[in-house]
Amino acid sequence: MKISPKTLRGLIAGDRYADRVVPPTGFTAQLTVFVSGAMAFLAVFALALSLASGRLADRWGDELARTATIRIVAPEDQRAIQTTAALQVLTTTPGIAAARALTDEEQQALLAPWFGQDLPLNTLPVPRLIEIEATEQGFDATGLRLRLAAEVPGAVLDDHGRWRAPLVSAANRLRLLGWTVALLIIGAVAAMVTLAANAALAANAQVIAVLRLVGATDSYIANAFVRRFTLRALIGSAVGAVIGAIAVLLMPSGGDTPGFLTGLGFSGAGWLVPLLLPLVCGAVALIATAYAASRALRTLT
Amino acid sequence: MIELENVAYSYGGGELLSDISVKLAPGSFHFLTGPSGAGKTTLLKLCYGALLPTSGRVQVFDRDVRSLERDAVARMRRRVGVVHQDVQFLDHLPVSDNVALPLTVSGRQAEAANGDLTELMAWVGLTERADAMPPELSGGERQRAALARAVIMSPDVVLADEPTGNVDWEMSQRLLTLLVELNKMGKTVLIATHDLSLIRAAKAQVQARVLRISNRRVQLAGADL
Numbered sequence: 001m002k003i004s005p006k007t008l009r010g011l012i013a014g015d016r017y018a019d020r021v022v023p024p025t026g027f028t029a030q031l032t033v034f035v036s037g038a039m040a041f042l043a044v045f046a047l048a049l050s051l052a053s054g055r056l057a058d059r060w061g062d063e064l065a066r067t068a069t070i071r072i073v074a075p076e077d078q079r080a081i082q083t084t085a086a087l088q089v090l091t092t093t094p095g096i097a098a099a100r101a102l103t104d105e106e107q108q109a110l111l112a113p114w115f116g117q118d119l120p121l122n123t124l125p126v127p128r129l130i131e132i133e134a135t136e137q138g139f140d141a142t143g144l145r146l147r148l149a150a151e152v153p154g155a156v157l158d159d160h161g162r163w164r165a166p167l168v169s170a171a172n173r174l175r176l177l178g179w180t181v182a183l184l185i186i187g188a189v190a191a192m193v194t195l196a197a198n199a200a201l202a203a204n205a206q207v208i209a210v211l212r213l214v215g216a217t218d219s220y221i222a223n224a225f226v227r228r229f230t231l232r233a234l235i236g237s238a239v240g241a242v243i244g245a246i247a248v249l250l251m252p253s254g255g256d257t258p259g260f261l262t263g264l265g266f267s268g269a270g271w272l273v274p275l276l277l278p279l280v281c282g283a284v285a286l287i288a289t290a291y292a293a294s295r296a297l298r299t300l301t
Numbered sequence: 302m303i304e305l306e307n308v309a310y311s312y313g314g315g316e317l318l319s320d321i322s323v324k325l326a327p328g329s330f331h332f333l334t335g336p337s338g339a340g341k342t343t344l345l346k347l348c349y350g351a352l353l354p355t356s357g358r359v360q361v362f363d364r365d366v367r368s369l370e371r372d373a374v375a376r377m378r379r380r381v382g383v384v385h386q387d388v389q390f391l392d393h394l395p396v397s398d399n400v401a402l403p404l405t406v407s408g409r410q411a412e413a414a415n416g417d418l419t420e421l422m423a424w425v426g427l428t429e430r431a432d433a434m435p436p437e438l439s440g441g442e443r444q445r446a447a448l449a450r451a452v453i454m455s456p457d458v459v460l461a462d463e464p465t466g467n468v469d470w471e472m473s474q475r476l477l478t479l480l481v482e483l484n485k486m487g488k489t490v491l492i493a494t495h496d497l498s499l500i501r502a503a504k505a506q507v508q509a510r511v512l513r514i515s516n517r518r519v520q521l522a523g524a525d526l
Contacts (some may be wrong), residue, residue, distance in 0.1 A: 020389060020394065020398075021394070021402070021405065021406070023391070023392075023393040024393075206389055207391055209389065210389050210390065210391055210402070211391075211402075211406055212375070213351075213378065213383065213385075214378065214379075214391075214402050214403040214406055214407035214450065215375050215376065215377075215378035215379035215403055215406060215407055215454070216370055216375060216407075217371070217372045217375040217376075218372065218375070219372075219404075220406055299370075
């Protein structure tokens, strides 16, 4: 069967006589609807995971790439001089938007989770931290390291790349996995609809033979089946996608902390994905049934 | 109308029919007879494209059946009414819908709504049974419903395979009368039957030719029947 605008119009408008020529099926029809719904529900989660980890990967890749830290590890009496020297170097480095040394209080706050509130910071050789914010273009880390090595011997530049890179690649991998799962689910819908359509075509072999004998064209016969299965997949997956989207919406929010689990959900244009899912399932069912029907009909004279 | 030229057909092992040349002229009335298993049904199936000849040529309405695409075969069948030996209906639809099925599948459903269907149901004597389901029909009723379904599109040719196979003599006479009436309306009729008394009865009503299959070939039977 060829899928042309005309057959699509016919599918949408329907033909109540054509619908009647194939006997109604109760239980198996509900199964098709149920499976489409379950698959759409799962697909919504896979896609939510995929989109969320994609956002996370973008954020980490983007925001964290523009920050860096310098540690000044020097004896007590040199620390202030070297800090000033390092800040001096930074002001003349292209690509750096802002740089400032953290105060004792700020450093204490950073260490508090590990050592407790009343840490006597001045008795410990804690290095001074300088926070760097890069411009959009970023700075040349290697060049900066060389300059610092020459002018501020106690400075160590940490551009966060060491710990950021594996997280970004993990998030990217998770996004890829999410899309793969969604594609597999859609493939499973196609397989399920093909099996169901084949079963229906086999069960209605006598009906098809009679229709063919009285002069029905292949597309007429195929349409009667294609319309049914497309509608079932469309309705089932619409219900499944809506329930899935509501479930995603009801996920507890983790506040501002970005995370894999608390960030799970759709945002902005991402909401189109669960909306489009039933249409994709319907289209997949249409193609699968049309293919199954045309194969079954070819065996008839 | 329908023309077979040196047609042969084999179901795998050995030829069932060979070297058959038959021409059904418009408005003619033919019987096809021969012993059981001689190939009557096969010959009819060749006439409406359900089977393709293993060799030779079958032309229906001046077109080679072999060259027809599937949709063209479907359209050709709308012009050929077939009554099968084992009539099959859509068992979930009432008799009247089954009779109107050829109109439904060719998108002419509207025509069933006007008087034609009622008139046709009355003609085959099934007015009372219009709302019955096909499995509830008796053998004779099934045959008449099949005949009504075969002629509702006003086909040019009516092919009937043992239409009186499982009905009593009186009913077979009624069916024959219906077929003769169709022929008088200008339809080409071909009836496959092994019932010689039916052929004799028909000869009284219509100018019928008798084709007999024997030894895999078709011969025009003489007046000795």
